[in-house]
Amino acid sequence: MTDPSYLEALEFLATLLPELAASEAETPVRPPLPLAEAAALVPAISDDGRPLSEVLATLRELALRTPLTTTPRFFNQLFSGRDPAATAAEMLAAHLNVSMYTYKAAGPMVLVENALLDHMLGVAGFRAGEGTFTTGGSLSNLLAVAIARNEAQARGGEARQWALYTSSAAHYSMPKAASILGLGRQAVRRIEVDEQGRMRPEALADQLRADLERGVRPVMINATAGTTVMGAFDPIEALADIAHEHGIWIHVDGAFGGSLLLHERGQQLFAGLERCDSLTWDAHKMMGVPLTCSALLLRERGALERHLGEDADYLFQTHGPEVNPGLRSIQCGRRNDPLKLWAAWQRHGDAGYRARLQRLLELRDHVVARIDQHPELCMRHTPESLNVCFEMAGVSSEELCAQLNARGLAVVGHGQVGERSTVRLVLINPAQTEAVLDEFVTNLVAVGIELRDA
Numbered sequence: 001m002t003d004p005s006y007l008e009a010l011e012f013l014a015t016l017l018p019e020l021a022a023s024e025a026e027t028p029v030r031p032p033l034p035l036a037e038a039a040a041l042v043p044a045i046s047d048d049g050r051p052l053s054e055v056l057a058t059l060r061e062l063a064l065r066t067p068l069t070t071t072p073r074f075f076n077q078l079f080s081g082r083d084p085a086a087t088a089a090e091m092l093a094a095h096l097n098v099s100m101y102t103y104k105a106a107g108p109m110v111l112v113e114n115a116l117l118d119h120m121l122g123v124a125g126f127r128a129g130e131g132t133f134t135t136g137g138s139l140s141n142l143l144a145v146a147i148a149r150n151e152a153q154a155r156g157g158e159a160r161q162w163a164l165y166t167s168s169a170a171h172y173s174m175p176k177a178a179s180i181l182g183l184g185r186q187a188v189r190r191i192e193v194d195e196q197g198r199m200r201p202e203a204l205a206d207q208l209r210a211d212l213e214r215g216v217r218p219v220m221i222n223a224t225a226g227t228t229v230m231g232a233f234d235p236i237e238a239l240a241d242i243a244h245e246h247g248i249w250i251h252v253d254g255a256f257g258g259s260l261l262l263h264e265r266g267q268q269l270f271a272g273l274e275r276c277d278s279l280t281w282d283a284h285k286m287m288g289v290p291l292t293c294s295a296l297l298l299r300e301r302g303a304l305e306r307h308l309g310e311d312a313d314y315l316f317q318t319h320g321p322e323v324n325p326g327l328r329s330i331q332c333g334r335r336n337d338p339l340k341l342w343a344a345w346q347r348h349g350d351a352g353y354r355a356r357l358q359r360l361l362e363l364r365d366h367v368v369a370r371i372d373q374h375p376e377l378c379m380r381h382t383p384e385s386l387n388v389c390f391e392m393a394g395v396s397s398e399e400l401c402a403q404l405n406a407r408g409l410a411v412v413g414h415g416q417v418g419e420r421s422t423v424r425l426v427l428i429n430p431a432q433t434e435a436v437l438d439e440f441v442t443n444l445v446a447v448g449i450e451l452r453d454a
């Protein structure tokens with residue numbers, strides 16, 4: 001007989017989730033919860049425990065006070081929206097609770113993962129390649145640096161000093177990877193960017209020449225495809241030329257921008273990818289599946305098993321390596337993250353995602369036109385992807401963002417563009433509309449005028 005308390009939990013969800021969805025539609029921005037009030041929602045763990053019904057009631061209270069990330073007024077991070085097929089698959093994954101290391105433990109779910117990886121490799125142009133799902137772009141990047149370092153070591157032994165080349169606008173997971181892997185943060189060369197936030201290839205070539213003369217060994221060149229603040233794309237082709245000239249591993253951090261490979265605009269931005277060694281691609285950003293869902297893809301097959309495949313006869317007991325992905329993973333126990341992406345992709349198809357990206361680019365153009373037309377507002381770059389960085393004359397971007405959030409109008413963040421602190425709007429929710437964006441601009445200007453006159 002099914003455990004009655006599990007049925008109670010399922011019934012709780014069946015009631016709560018529609019309630020939450022209705023409340024999100026009603027109040028798309030929850031006013032920020034004062035920290036002092038938050039503590040009251042988090043009872044201590046006791047020796048005796050509590051009845052399930054009480055725990056479920058606490059979960060409900062917590063859920064109702066948690067910031068909303070799925071509504072069209074959430075522009076704060078590089079993810080938003082909610083995909084029905086993906087969310088259902090995610091819940092199913094929690095129910096099934098398989099671990100994605102072996103066919104024995106995960107059965108057909110391994111074939112789902114393999115099919116998905118093959119599809120993504122095809123989109124990336126890495127048809128003879130391989131891939132693995134990780135817990136996020138940071139881990140995909142870490143793994144890429146580890147593989148690049150191991151491959152460089154295998155070719156030329158240890159070095160006194162290593163260097164990792166990435167732009168000054170790159171994600172902080174790069175210095176973190178250098179730190180974790182023992183290369184040291186000082187190994188990271190933060191190469192200058194142009195006014196659009198793209199790495200300058202000449203600056204890279206100069207730094208590389210200086211390092212090589214001093215006997216420093218390059219580990220990797222990282223090209224960012226969609227920087228965190230500006231959404232800028234480093235010139236992959238030019239960076240690949242430099243990498244090939246010196247035999248250096250070239251990685252593309254497409255944690256944010258990877259999904260744009262599904263759109264012809266994005267394919268242009270990714271020109272040269274087929275000459276790169278590895279690609280980080282987060283599906284929990286532009287593809288709208290629940291956190292986390294990230295893949296590391298490699299152009300050639302073999303490196304994953306070379307550096308991650310360990311003999312563990314207590315685990316790998318049946319079937320061949322192709323259906324035992326634990327041999328190619330940085331993890332042992334691993335959540336079934338591919339299932340949600342596969343379910344969403346089954347539903348939308350490539351064309352559905354292409355249309356979604358087209359729509360998001362149109363919404364971006366719409367809001368950029370509004371900003372350009374507005375006498376109080378000023379764009380601070382020419383957007384290449386879905387990030388729009390702008391300022392209001394005479395108003396602090398930090399203060400503007402804080403006030404929009406406090407008043408329940410929008411959740412939006414600020415980011416540094418050169419010397420300027422800008423409002424950074426990320427257009428990533430397919431439920432976004434022109435009307436919401438127009439209202440956002442109107443509200444922002446009204447709040448800004450109030451702040452300026454205060």
Ligand SMILES: *Cc1c(COP(=O)(O)O)cnc(C)c1O
Binds near residue numbers: 225228253282294
């Ligand atoms: C988001 C992002 C990351 C980190 O990915 P997580 O999944 O958040 O760990 C790395 N690089 C870039 C360019 C990103 O946008």
